[in-house]
Amino acid sequence: MQKTPKSLRLHIGLFGRTNVGKSSFLNYVVGQDVAITSHIPGTTTDVVEKPMELLPLGPVVFLDTAGLDDASELGALRIERTKKVFDRCDVLVLLTEPEAWGGYEDEVLAEARKRRIPVVIVVNKADTRVPSADFMESLRRRSSRVLSCSCLDRQGRDPFVHSFKAQLIEICPEEFLHPPALVGDLLAQDKLCVFIVPIDKEAPKGRLILPQVQAIRDVLDGGRGVVVVRESEYASCLKNLRTPPSLVVCDSQVVARMVEETPPEIPCTTFSILFSRSKGDLDEAVRGAGVLDQIQEGDKILIAEACSHHAIQDDIGRVKIPRWLSQFKGFDVPVEVCAGKDFPENLKGFRLVIHCGACMFTRREMLARIERAREQGVALTNYGVAIAYLQGVLSRVLSPFPSALLVYQETAGTPQQH
Amino acid sequence: MQKTPKSLRLHIGLFGRTNVGKSSFLNYVVGQDVAITSHIPGTTTDVVEKPMELLPLGPVVFLDTAGLDDASELGALRIERTKKVFDRCDVLVLLTEPEAWGGYEDEVLAEARKRRIPVVIVVNKADTRVPSADFMESLRRRSSRVLSCSCLDRQGRDPFVHSFKAQLIEICPEEFLHPPALVGDLLAQDKLCVFIVPIDKEAPKGRLILPQVQAIRDVLDGGRGVVVVRESEYASCLKNLRTPPSLVVCDSQVVARMVEETPPEIPCTTFSILFSRSKGDLDEAVRGAGVLDQIQEGDKILIAEACSHHAIQDDIGRVKIPRWLSQFKGFDVPVEVCAGKDFPENLKGFRLVIHCGACMFTRREMLARIERAREQGVALTNYGVAIAYLQGVLSRVLSPFPSALLVYQETAGTPQQH
Structure with missing residues (x-):
């Protein structure tokens, strides 16, 4: 650094x-x-x-x-x-x-x-x-x-x-x-990158969600091109490129599939991890994810969302992450959800905070939250980092980020990850 | 039909x-x-x-x-x-x-x-x-x-x-x-399409403009993939595709360059023309553009925008279209601009209405305007159709739309177009 x-x-x-x-x-x-x-x-x-x-x-x-x-x-x-x-x-x-x-x-x-x-x-x-x-x-x-x-x-x-x-x-x-780039600094000239964008119930009708739009824009600002594709068309799209993409980015919800279908020499990550780096502190988030191994029965986790959106049936913060958590731990992990400005002053009751990508936040707002957690000695990680960790693919999706990968290797002593 | x-x-x-x-x-x-x-x-x-x-x-x-x-x-x-x-x-x-x-x-x-x-x-x-x-x-x-x-x-x-x-x-x-597709029906399976998105002053910071986002989403909804690229990277991006794209779409402002760099066998069009078809009536817009040939000194044109956005220095409706109009006609064409809800009840003072793509409108709203113009015997066309006409590339960018192309061929008796 x-x-x-x-x-x-x-x-x-x-x-x-x-x-x-x-x-x-x-x-x-x-x-x-x-x-x-x-x-x-x-x-x-x-x-x-x-x-x-x-x-x-x-x-x-x-x-x-x-x-x-x-x-x-x-x-x-x-x-x-x-x-x-x-x-x-x-x-x-x-x-x-x-x-x-x-x-x-x-x-x-x-x-x-x-x-x-x-x-x-x-x-x-x-x-x-x-x-x-x-x-x-x-x-x-x-x-x-x-x-x-x-x-x-x-x-x-x-x-x-x-x-x-x-x-x-x-x-x-x-x-x-505001670091200058969300993703632009990870891309090679004359190569395309690929964004895998699942269209699920969370996708607003006729639109894309903000982090995806921001990432596309950042690619263009950097003078590169991006292929936008759903997970179902990803494999065939890869075959259509003469030069392999310099980077593949997916929504966290399809991270396992992306890792499976991406040749090992192509760096890949998730939108949420890009945002963790840009708006927050990726190294810290990787350290925070390590706490997931230590979670014990009775420990409480705070799921924090930057904006208060209408929760849908299969909401990522309210339904999917808790489900993956329980699958990972083998027991039900109690989760509390806060959204928008309701981020608690006192975080001490929580073993871990899992925060969304904060695409709607200024970096200042996100850093203030990270500092609050740090001050109270509470670990904080990010949706994308946590999901990749729970699915055993974190080291793979940290491939574009050498320093975070190093933190991961230092933190994760357990053989659960590959 | x-x-x-x-x-x-x-x-x-x-x-x-x-x-x-x-x-x-x-x-x-x-x-x-x-x-x-x-x-x-x-x-x-x-x-x-x-x-x-x-x-x-x-x-x-x-x-x-x-x-x-x-x-x-x-x-x-x-x-x-x-x-x-x-x-x-x-x-x-x-x-x-x-x-x-x-x-x-x-x-x-x-x-x-x-x-x-x-x-x-x-x-x-x-x-x-x-x-x-x-x-x-x-x-x-x-x-x-x-x-x-x-x-x-x-x-x-x-x-x-x-x-x-x-x-x-x-x-x-x-x-x-709401016709089912904005662009999805124009795409072939296992082929990508390409969207050329210039990043100019009109592009909101860190975002893409709505019609582009809507079009990307429509491609994904249709189970296809799209390469998003600036005009400066378009040519090199084309070379990177093993299979030629099934369609290329650009912002109207770079339509001449797109036509120049697109092999003749690849269909191409503009976002504004896609919207003219989806929100309005493309055939009518093509007929309306034919009026551009007949504009005489003293004729007045109405530039109509669906939303009242903050006009920028090189605004497309206020600056660029009037400039292209004057270049096309060889004399200054008086232009009036209306934005948002200010579309006049009485259009009879105008020889032609050039309307934006109306991405913020429901189709109902746009059709009501088209009907109002038709009732008063005033021709109405669309930004993208007009711009392509003024730049002499309308027939090329109607290539994906056989019926509109037919209307064009019937309407345009002049040899100005190619």
């Missing part, structure tokens, strides 16, 4: 007076020693770029500044360089400490406002001196996003980092939440 | 007392002697089925009954047979004459209501005796659809037939307005 192009990383400017603890803060967030930590003022002699994965948000890079208020010998040059950080950052973290708000902080905030860069204020060193209610109130008048933290508090680290990431998910520009 | 299966013809039960003029009425509507006409009571000795084309509605069959009130020797049998007409008719025309409403008429109306068969009441012989206001009022209390006619009035025939057809379009069951 270090190979993510810089432009696709969320650039987070980290501002704060000398010695407010920027490097310690970075270490605290990352949970490992990645930045220089020191108590000597001005150790960080230049803008330090620290790329990292901040899941589920994805790749970010912190731009650790030396502070605009520095007065040491190299100050002029450092101020110059620090100002350039404003040009490059997508969001800004302004680190301060209790009762220490002043001209510097106001200046940073004003510059950020002028440039419309969203800001999170973090009051550091909340352990050494509890910030007064008046002080916190004055900060909240300046910004709706104020957190406090203590970098020495190891126990408080997880809750803080979750809140911090939740803030970043809310404020970061849309383009960092 | 006599080959249309019976079940796809709208069955119109024609009821009325002996000698109210059912056979004359039929002749009047058809405009030719197709039914037995006689003044001797009871000439029509059995239910006579008279199939005909009632454009733009399509194929209908009149079931001409002998009357439930008949008292002659063969009466019992005839009443039996007549009653069976109720089982078979989709809509019902009840013919009466001035001041002659009675038990028979009430009985027919009651039976129709019981069976939920929609009824049009027609007061015949309005020439021999002008129906009183009271009489007409009493009929209107019984039904919202009351017309009067005189089968001897040759001049009044056209307006009457237009009103009569407008009533039938309003009351006939949906299935007779």
Whole structure:
């Protein structure tokens, strides 16, 4: 993931007076020693770029500044360089400490406002001196996003980092939440791909469901062509292509049949898995699916749908997934279904959340849900990943995604999968 | 068109007392002697089925009954047979004459209501005796659809037939307005078809426009597969197919390029033309396009859109068609644009109406517009037909439609087309 192009990383400017603890803060967030930590003022002699994965948000890079208020010998040059950080950052973290708000902080905030860069204020060193209610109130008048933290508090680290990431998910520009491609990056030039689209009761009359339309559009945007076909015509359609397709994608409901009819050298996956990657976090979903092996009698599963559609007779979330679950486990697994905005605040009663592809969601909304589950220590997977897992074909349909496949191989110790 | 299966013809039960003029009425509507006409009571000795084309509605069959009130020797049998007409008719025309409403008429109306068969009441012989206001009022209390006619009035025939057809379009069951296939009937088994979908400013972000989605769905419903591709990848995609496609369909905006790149033995057309056939009347649209040759300076054209979408910079109706029109004619053709429900009642100021594909309309709505134009003697064509005509490729893109091609060959006397 270090190979993510810089432009696709969320650039987070980290501002704060000398010695407010920027490097310690970075270490605290990352949970490992990645930045220089020191108590000597001005150790960080230049803008330090620290790329990292901040899941589920994805790749970010912190731009650790030396502070605009520095007065040491190299100050002029450092101020110059620090100002350039404003040009490059997508969001800004302004680190301060209790009762220490002043001209510097106001200046940073004003510059950020002028440039419309969203800001999170973090009051550091909340352990050494509890910030007064008046002080916190004055900060909240300046910004709706104020957190406090203590970098020495190891126990408080997880809750803080979750809140911090939740803030970043809310404020970061849309383009960092929308990876450029749903499927386009998986396709080879001068090859077609194939989409297998079953026409069942869930398909709206005379239309296609949204994820399929979105995926077709993404193929076209990428300058490729796509064969759209039902599962019953798939085999004969394959024979009609001179060059094998670069990718086959099916609706999860026919994944077993697709795997059976697809030559092993052709990568294949499902629409839902494409969406898990694009709107959510495929690696996490694969990890989450591993929990299916550990489900025991009495464990409860939450089926979560992004939109509240009219449930049909053979509904995928309400009927089919529960049925496949019971077949897989050999006992009835109690399932609760939530739809639309009803995603519970408290997920702790559930062993696992199985979420739909979220085609109707912005990535921001889906990431917020993933973060909520993560914060509460509840595993979350996705319809497509779960269905492929339950049907024993997950590794096959992860073939287009090396990193997720690796996660799968690390997670799945059981021989149930092939 | 006599080959249309019976079940796809709208069955119109024609009821009325002996000698109210059912056979004359039929002749009047058809405009030719197709039914037995006689003044001797009871000439029509059995239910006579008279199939005909009632454009733009399509194929209908009149079931001409002998009357439930008949008292002659063969009466019992005839009443039996007549009653069976109720089982078979989709809509019902009840013919009466001035001041002659009675038990028979009430009985027919009651039976129709019981069976939920929609009824049009027609007061015949309005020439021999002008129906009183009271009489007409009493009929209107019984039904919202009351017309009067005189089968001897040759001049009044056209307006009457237009009103009569407008009533039938309003009351006939949906299935007779929705032909089963948009494109599915044009495709061969074990062959793919190709849809060329340009991605321009009109394409909604991350989606496809509705007619394309509807067409893809129709292909799948028919058990065929479709290659979806942009115009820039079309040629290379064609080479990738072992069997040539059974049909190629493109967006009208790239019709010239499609025709150029499609081998002559492969049928091809445009989405808009598919919709003209499905929602409207392709033959009529081809006839309408012929008017383009006759447009003279000062003639006005109405561009009609079914939905009021936000007009974009290079809008097809507002910018592109007017531009192609001017290029075709060599002078500026004044164009008026109406969108959504604003289709004018009075079309007489226009030489021609060019209507969009009406993918958002029911067929009923589109047929009502076609009928309105026809009634006022104003030609109506469709975006796709007009564009193909203006670009000199109409005969090529009518290749999948033999009857429309015939109309074209009859209409287009000019050598401008190839």
